[in-house]
Amino acid sequence: MADVDVLLKPREAAAALGVSYPTLKQWILADKLKTVKTPGGHHRVPESALRPLMKTKPEPAMRISRERYRKVSGRNQLLGVIEEVTISGLMAKIVLKIGDQRITSIITSDAVREMQLRKGQTAAALMKSTDVMIERV
Numbered sequence: 001m002a003d004v005d006v007l008l009k010p011r012e013a014a015a016a017l018g019v020s021y022p023t024l025k026q027w028i029l030a031d032k033l034k035t036v037k038t039p040g041g042h043h044r045v046p047e048s049a050l051r052p053l054m055k056t057k058p059e060p061a062m063r064i065s066r067e068r069y070r071k072v073s074g075r076n077q078l079l080g081v082i083e084e085v086t087i088s089g090l091m092a093k094i095v096l097k098i099g100d101q102r103i104t105s106i107i108t109s110d111a112v113r114e115m116q117l118r119k120g121q122t123a124a125a126l127m128k129s130t131d132v133m134i135e136r137v
Contacts, residue, residue, distance in 0.1 A: 007036060007044035015079050017053055018099045054099065076127040078103065079137070082119050087112060094134050096125050105132040 014024040027033040035043040080098035
């Protein structure tokens with residue numbers, strides 16, 4: 001059976017590549033990134049079109065729709081996989097792998113327990129100014 005190429009929304013493709021949505025849209029409009037149009041005229045990006053632009057293979061978790069966790073006002077969100085959870089007293093260190101990059105956040109150990117954060121789970125890093133919040137998705 002042939003592999004089916006997953007089609008991503010432009011925002012999902014931008015997150016998978018670690019670029020902004022406007023940058024991805026510019027690439028689409030300049031024909032630097034091939035897309036498939038829906039009957040309604042919306043662009044969908046085949047996952048195979050992203051592979052040459054990525055340094056590592058995309059994680060299956062990157063396919064989770066952004067609508068599922070976008071119930072907060074912060075728009076600077078990066079979807080990744082939890083690589084490390086270290087609890088020390090009242091605080092905890094969470095390391096997310098996003099593509100070939102890592103981002104670290106220090107949050108309360110109560111928050112880690114409440115969200116039941118574990119290595120290998122999908123999570124989103126939400127940035128506002130100098131703060132980074134973690135949300136289990």
